Amino acid sequence: MNKFALAAVAVLMGAGMATAEPLLGTWRTAADDNGNSGLIKVDQCGAKLCGTLVKSYGPDGKEIKSDNIGRKIISETVNKGGGAYTGKVYSPDRGKTYKSKLQLNGATLKVSGCVLGICRDGGTWQKVK
Template sequence: MKKHILVALFALGVPAVACADPIIGLWKTEPDRKNLISHIQISACGDKFCGKVESAYDSSGKKVQTPNVGKQLFWDVTSEGSGKYGGGEFWIPMIDVDVAPQMTLSGNTLTVRGCEHVVCGHQTWTRLEK
């Protein structure tokens, strides 16, 4: 059965490695400067990875609508092996800049880092679902 699924994925042009990659899933961010928490859906986008803001919540856990919900947060990220991801671009909504992302996966946590010239920032995201 697994062999048939892999054959079908290759026929559709979807790399099997990307489909099974542990970074794929729903992730919860740390609170931002406005004290909002976002849920980010990371998906395979061809042979790379992209992330989209699925939802946002205030400090009490109440779902809120922000202009960023539904927007692409990062794209063209690739696996570099050993739980490291990079390349592509990462949009930082709070300051409206694109940076080169660096991500490190360790179990159910994902450390996300981006730098704009010499200014860098990072967050640790927690897995909500695979």
């Protein structure tokens, strides 16, 4: 087998063994202080992960307009292994960006964060797709 063929086989084997990033997809947030929730679409942003608000819902569960649509809610997020992630999360109801800790467990994501020593539980998000 020539060097080119051997290299092609190695690339194909490596691609097949690569695992998809489980945080990618769309997540429904827990209700915030105002009872609102949203859909966050998580994508690769270079070597890190980020999540953008794509829909907002009021306390009654009906879609509402929000100035935060298109805003990065999750940013600078990295997979630490074992379902743990760190990065930043923006909280629209408080207008603050927190240093985040995310814990993935199947189709649920436990979100928490701290800023200036003040920590907040962001609840549990549910994967929708």
